[in-house]
Amino acid sequence: xxxxxxxxxxxxxxxxxxxxxxxxxxxxxxxxxxxxxxxxxxxxxxxxxxxxxxxxxxxxxxxxxxxxxxxxxxxxxxxxxxxxxxxxxxxxxxxxxxxxxxxxxxxxxxxxxxxxxxxxxxxxxxxxxxxxxxxxxxxxxxxxxxxxxxxxxxxxxxxxxxxxxxxxxxxxxxxxxxxxxxxxxxxxxxxxxxxxxxxxxxxxxxxxxxxxxxxxxxxxxxxxxxxxxxxxxxxxxxxxxxxxxxxxxxxxxxxxxxxxxxxxxxxxxxxxxxxxxxxxxxxxxxxxxxxxxxxxxxxxxxxxxxxxxxxxxxxxxxxxxxxxxxxxxxxxxxxxxxxxxxxxxxxxxxxxxxxxxxxxxxxxxxxxxxxxxxxxxxxxxxxxxxxxxxxxxxxxxxxxxxxxxxxxxxxxxxxxxxxxxxxxxxxxxxxxxxxxxxxxxxxxxxxxxxxxxxxxxxxxxxxxxxxxxxxxxxxxxxxxxxxxxxxxxx
Numbered sequence: 001x002x003x004x005x006x007x008x009x010x011x012x013x014x015x016x017x018x019x020x021x022x023x024x025x026x027x028x029x030x031x032x033x034x035x036x037x038x039x040x041x042x043x044x045x046x047x048x049x050x051x052x053x054x055x056x057x058x059x060x061x062x063x064x065x066x067x068x069x070x071x072x073x074x075x076x077x078x079x080x081x082x083x084x085x086x087x088x089x090x091x092x093x094x095x096x097x098x099x100x101x102x103x104x105x106x107x108x109x110x111x112x113x114x115x116x117x118x119x120x121x122x123x124x125x126x127x128x129x130x131x132x133x134x135x136x137x138x139x140x141x142x143x144x145x146x147x148x149x150x151x152x153x154x155x156x157x158x159x160x161x162x163x164x165x166x167x168x169x170x171x172x173x174x175x176x177x178x179x180x181x182x183x184x185x186x187x188x189x190x191x192x193x194x195x196x197x198x199x200x201x202x203x204x205x206x207x208x209x210x211x212x213x214x215x216x217x218x219x220x221x222x223x224x225x226x227x228x229x230x231x232x233x234x235x236x237x238x239x240x241x242x243x244x245x246x247x248x249x250x251x252x253x254x255x256x257x258x259x260x261x262x263x264x265x266x267x268x269x270x271x272x273x274x275x276x277x278x279x280x281x282x283x284x285x286x287x288x289x290x291x292x293x294x295x296x297x298x299x300x301x302x303x304x305x306x307x308x309x310x311x312x313x314x315x316x317x318x319x320x321x322x323x324x325x326x327x328x329x330x331x332x333x334x335x336x337x338x339x340x341x342x343x344x345x346x347x348x349x350x351x352x353x354x355x356x357x358x359x360x361x362x363x364x365x366x367x368x369x370x371x372x373x374x375x376x377x378x379x380x381x382x383x384x385x386x387x388x389x390x391x392x393x394x395x396x397x398x399x400x401x402x403x404x405x406x407x408x409x410x411x412x413x414x415x416x417x418x419x420x421x422x423x424x425x426x427x428x429x430x431x432x433x434x435x436x437x438x439x440x441x442x443x444x445x446x447x448x449x450x451x452x453x454x455x456x457x458x459x460x461x462x463x464x465x466x467x468x469x470x471x472x473x474x475x476x477x478x479x480x481x482x483x484x485x486x487x488x489x490x
Contacts, residue, residue, distance in 0.1 A: 073141065095409075123145060143444050183484075194380065201375075206339075231271070243257040269443065
């Protein structure tokens, strides 16, 4: 199998390292039976009555020192997802390293995580895949590009027939994604605990406790617990926190205090799913159908646009989900609430007076909370001509099981800075966000629903409403959806 020189350089650097830096940590961790981060956490705490999944679920194999290459995006906030090193600076690095060593030792394999230079979305491996080269074992692009570049054109392996050892209906794989990502009973990718970016890409709303205290406003935790954290309640609270700081009878960002700010790729999409509705819904044959347009979604976007047009509310026209510059305004008390991905919380390491809650439900009739997962997460696909699907299946399953056991609990601890916060409710809210993650095939593919796949963003960019936009584009989107279904089911 063809291997690029860079692979051997990376492998040599990674494995000819001084083992001592993590040696004591490895010994210590081997003696631990569990790492409970927070009592009751559905994603991180240990239920003593329920054993952890084990690599014993997988067959014994010796792969004779094979270089197992995982490519992922060369983006600053993605580089430490699959990478590992013996030089461990924090618990997350430590657990990623220990996971890698366990898998390498168990299967006599070399894990070679590789971020290709300049590959911001996951396109740099495409030429090799099209050429039929077996150069990469797993490719982890942005979700939209996983589908548009690899899955829809037929360059990704179908899992139900080929990935024998991936138990994607189990807890180490996200069961919301399991329900969402199939088409006609076929799977070409799945999301699970092999990557911490699944949890890291989940979105919550941060609020500044100092501002809430100043206003005499109860923290939204109570509303969340009472199931009264609704769109109208969110709007009401945010409006109360708006303040004309300089007294000039005008509300300007930087001079005064805003109630809520978001980005063009964040709130306009995230609030859609607070209705409990989606862009597409699958029928009894597991085929997606357009379900975007209804009275509830029309009402949602009418209310959202009205809310964001108020003084003290703002949508950044070019802010994507990875941008954290807006955090400075939040930290400085210039904005009371923002929405952000969980992985961005690390930017608040010097700010302790904050809390986190999920997006509000549209109204109480929805009956539950729905949290957005940004499509920029790593989406694993297996090249369609891979030479040994069984090997790929076993190693990916091992990465996911050990990610579930080790890496995800460590990500929780590192993200919420357990040493510096005593806010138990933030732990509970993070669990709620994690357990209420929403997946919509129309959004995650970025393709099957055409311009409806980013509907909220398109409405804002085109300064229009849902009814007008839907009627303008329905025919083209329906045709694109039909092509999508044909490509994946024929």
